[in-house]
Amino acid sequence: MPNYLAPDVYVEEVPGGPRPIEAVGTSTAAFIGAAPDGNALAQSIRAVTNWSEFQRMYAAQGQAGTDLSQAVYGFFQNGGQRCYVVNTGAARDLPAALTMVAQRDDVAIVAAPGFTDAADYDALLSHCEALGDRVAILDAAHDVPDVMALTQVARPAPAARAGADAPDRASPGDLHGLRPRQSDDGYGAVYFPWLRVRDPANPSSLVDVPPSGHMAGIWARTDATRGVHKAPANEAVRGALDLTYHLTRAEQEQLNSHGVNCVRFFSTEGVRVWGARTVADSASEFRYLNVRRLFNMIKESIAQSxxxxxxxxxxxxxxxxxxxxxxxxxxxxxxxxxxxxxxxxxxxxxxxxxxxxxxxxxxxxxxxxxxxxAPVKPAEFIVFRLSQMEQRSDTDGRGE
Structure with missing residues (x-):
């Protein structure tokens, strides 16, 4: 307390009123992978705010595109505003890259475009589960020999025999299944199939790209236009001209129940995201993506403020x-x-x-x-019950 010694008027500033809690950002992504220039800022993390900036930093010599560059391009094309990039070069050291990403508190979305084996899935999910403030976007394998393999959890290939050279990475053909492992609290979402787009490095050619970058952009776009509580689904995928696989409704029924978000092509609407589930169990309270991300935002906002x-x-x-x-x-x-x-x-x-x-x-x-x-949940299944009714006269059975 101040000391009042001389008679006078004293005016003091005192804190008063509430301390408002501000919502944290939910659309900053982190992308991990090999850049077109493998030596550019290798093994370091940098913030990028537009496609031109990415090109100057990671593809200044005009090298061919990679899964990482295609994902970053798709992110900005679909509404993303800011992301971090970790160029792994030829090393593809995902754990080391995730350690760098963990140091950025504003990251809410994590993706490693084209990393599609069991070890990659586990590393991404474990990273998000440990930090509790971000969600992983996982790419399904590119060439899926059997769509129904996506309903089975991917497991690493058996270890090589003694004296034999062990493979560096498991390939889809070596797996008993292709689906990422379950995340009990829904810290990941997987998308299938890959997208067919124009190559930004060579617009005259079409290339197949992992969907994670475009999906991250759609998450950011939906957050900006509707809010994080809105499921990022039934949204057009900008830049996608076709898909590597056209799913049927019967196939999606199987995949959806196993937490695989499908990207569909509709003749009148083009390519659209047609799923909003996490890889949590179907009975989990975090089976919907928007619920998981809303809770992340609420937790972080309250903690920071x-x-x-x-x-x-x-x-x-x-x-x-x-x-x-x-x-x-x-x-x-x-x-x-x-x-x-x-x-x-x-x-x-x-x-x-x-x-x-x-x-x-x-x-x-x-x-x-x-x-x-009590979070809002998406209207995933729209049901109209249609039945016949008896023809009725204008007088409804009453005499004129």
Whole structure:
């Protein structure tokens, strides 16, 4: 407290009012792979904000495109604004690249275009599961000998016999299945098939590219136009002229139930994303991609905007402030359509009081807040029930 010694008027600035919780960004991606110039900024991570910048940094000599460059081009083409790039060169050292990506807190989407074996899937999913603030976009294998193999989890090829040279990487033909392993909390989404696009390095030719870059751009575009709570599906894939495989409805029924998001070609609408599931179990509360990403955003937003709480007196005043700030944040999400419910009371609750903070919790230096939210879920199956009805007269059976 200041000391007042002389008679006078003293004006002081004091903190007052709520400390608003701001929503964190959800559309910054990280791409890992071999750049056209394998030596350009190799084994380092750099931020890129447009395609021209990527070309200057990673393809200044006009080299042929790679899965990485095609993915970055598709990302910006479909609405992406900012991404990180890790050029692995010829090493393809995914674990080392993911270590660098882990140091960037603003990353919300992770992809390694064209990395499609069991070890790659596991590395990407484990990275996102450990950090809990990002989701992996996984590419299905390019040449799938049997579409139904995508319903079976990929396993590494058997180890080579003693004295034989062990393969560096498992190939799709060496796997019993082609689907990524399950992520219980939905930290990954897989897409099939690959896209056929014009090569940005040679527009006169068509090339097959992994879908992850284009999908990341669509996630970013949907976040900007509708919000992270909107499932990034039923969206046009800009730049995609065709697909490497045209799925039938019966095939998608099988793949969808196993968490494989299909990209479909429709004669009147072109190429569209036609799935929004994660690789979680179909009974998981995080089986829908938008639910997983919404929870990531809520967690990160609250964590970053409430650091002022640390070392504050753990009493009723603090608890009231926490309830006020978190409730105001969730109220804005509800008004934006991110939460389900006719009223805020139906959409969320925030509890921070003596019940959640008994003496033993306070003595342990903790303040515990219980938050519950009801996320909106996509209308995945649209059902119209049509039946015949008896013909009725204008007088509805009444005499004139």
């Amino acid at each position: 409430t650091r002022w709480i640390v070392f504050e007196p753990n009493d009723e005043t603090l608890w009231k402030s926490i309830r006020r700030d978190v409730s105001a944040f969730l109220l804005r999400l509800w008004r934006d359509g991110a939460l389900m419910g006719r009223t805020p009371q139906e959409a969320f609750f925030v509890k921070c009081d003596r019940e959640t903070n008994p003496p033993e919790v306070i003595n342990a230096g903790q303040v515990v807040t219980l938050i519950g939210v």
